[in-house]
Amino acid sequence: MAFYTPKPQTRKPMPATSHRVSLFTESVIRRMTRVANECGAINLSQGFPDFDPPQELRESLERVAREGPHQYAVTWGSPGFREALARKHERFTGLHLDPDRNIVVTCGSTEAMMAAMMTACNPGDRVIVFSPFYENYVADTILTGAEPLYVPLHPPDFTFDRDELRRAFERRPKALILCNPSNPTGKVFAREELLHLAALAEEFDAFVITDEVYEHIVYAPHEHVTFATLPGMFDRTISCGSLSKTYSITGWRLGHVIAPPRIIDGIRKVHDFLTVGAAAPLQETAIAGLNLPLTYYQGLRADYARKRDIFLGALDAAGLKYTRPQGAYYVMVDISGFETDDDDVRFSEWLAREIGVAAVPGSSFFHEPVRHLIRFHFAKREDTLREAGRRLQRLAEIRERIIRR
Numbered sequence: 001m002a003f004y005t006p007k008p009q010t011r012k013p014m015p016a017t018s019h020r021v022s023l024f025t026e027s028v029i030r031r032m033t034r035v036a037n038e039c040g041a042i043n044l045s046q047g048f049p050d051f052d053p054p055q056e057l058r059e060s061l062e063r064v065a066r067e068g069p070h071q072y073a074v075t076w077g078s079p080g081f082r083e084a085l086a087r088k089h090e091r092f093t094g095l096h097l098d099p100d101r102n103i104v105v106t107c108g109s110t111e112a113m114m115a116a117m118m119t120a121c122n123p124g125d126r127v128i129v130f131s132p133f134y135e136n137y138v139a140d141t142i143l144t145g146a147e148p149l150y151v152p153l154h155p156p157d158f159t160f161d162r163d164e165l166r167r168a169f170e171r172r173p174k175a176l177i178l179c180n181p182s183n184p185t186g187k188v189f190a191r192e193e194l195l196h197l198a199a200l201a202e203e204f205d206a207f208v209i210t211d212e213v214y215e216h217i218v219y220a221p222h223e224h225v226t227f228a229t230l231p232g233m234f235d236r237t238i239s240c241g242s243l244s245k246t247y248s249i250t251g252w253r254l255g256h257v258i259a260p261p262r263i264i265d266g267i268r269k270v271h272d273f274l275t276v277g278a279a280a281p282l283q284e285t286a287i288a289g290l291n292l293p294l295t296y297y298q299g300l301r302a303d304y305a306r307k308r309d310i311f312l313g314a315l316d317a318a319g320l321k322y323t324r325p326q327g328a329y330y331v332m333v334d335i336s337g338f339e340t341d342d343d344d345v346r347f348s349e350w351l352a353r354e355i356g357v358a359a360v361p362g363s364s365f366f367h368e369p370v371r372h373l374i375r376f377h378f379a380k381r382e383d384t385l386r387e388a389g390r391r392l393q394r395l396a397e398i399r400e401r402i403i404r405r
Ligand code: GLN
Pocket: 029, 030, 045, 046, 047, 048, 134, 183
């Protein structure tokens, strides 16, 4: 296909695009998905399942296709969906939510985070971001006109240093972004770590913007603590979440913000002008997911625990070192010892093309110059993970050869 390109002599001066769009690059996660598709690699880069959502949701989708709704829902979410979400949230967190005053339904947690940032921050404000971070957070910060203050989560166990965190708070940030369970590290913040964050947020009067999309994917003995349930925290917490991971429906783009009414008022306005609303038929459909019994969530956990064990077993067999994930469905793997171990981007390209498994170069998540880590996800069918494992097995031989040289 030919694209229209003006001839040089007819090209007139054109306005430059905004400064802000030059401040960040395209998503490396999404780029690695394109690389995987190009070379037929198993895509363990962009985290999404290759299995179906629960049957209840698929049946509900058929019914809604016949019966509707097919037009706009209320901008901040259809009443039935918000009601079901409030009940489900109460079941798991004990927080009693008013569906009309505490919830805005968004197009995925991606929009929820953007709306949260735009509601909480003014241009020039500072925002604490733990590094490594899910790449959207920094783009959100820049698009809001705010400045990220990075606090390292030190590999391999991804702990934060309390002095480093305090020094960041002393620079008077407007907000802290907390991803828990954490993408890309698989860290689940312990209650006592969260209480420490809560005390600092209170002392320095900052918002806490949480991304808790992996709340139901946690491996025993770890437990997810909803930040807003900590003493005094509901009032300053903007909780972002989504149905994508919990019900394996990443393409439906159903997310939400939960917060006190004075914050929700701002979120509603930002959300209305950003997107008007999330897909009405899918909100109606997803009520069937929100009403699933406790056994569904137990099954989800057990399934993911098995996937994790299969994939970690494959990493062990390939002789790769990694940080054992406590939650979410990612694992950070150490590539030290390979020829390109100082260049995770080249390593990841090579891995996709030569070994047939796609990962995300770790450096795209770090502010610090960390180049020896890559991220795999394991939200895949067990046979897909086993096949990835077989392919990764070749790394053991390659490393052997390097060592013998
Ligand atoms: N959250 C997923 C990941 O980190 C998918 C990101 C996306 O492409 N929206 O891979």
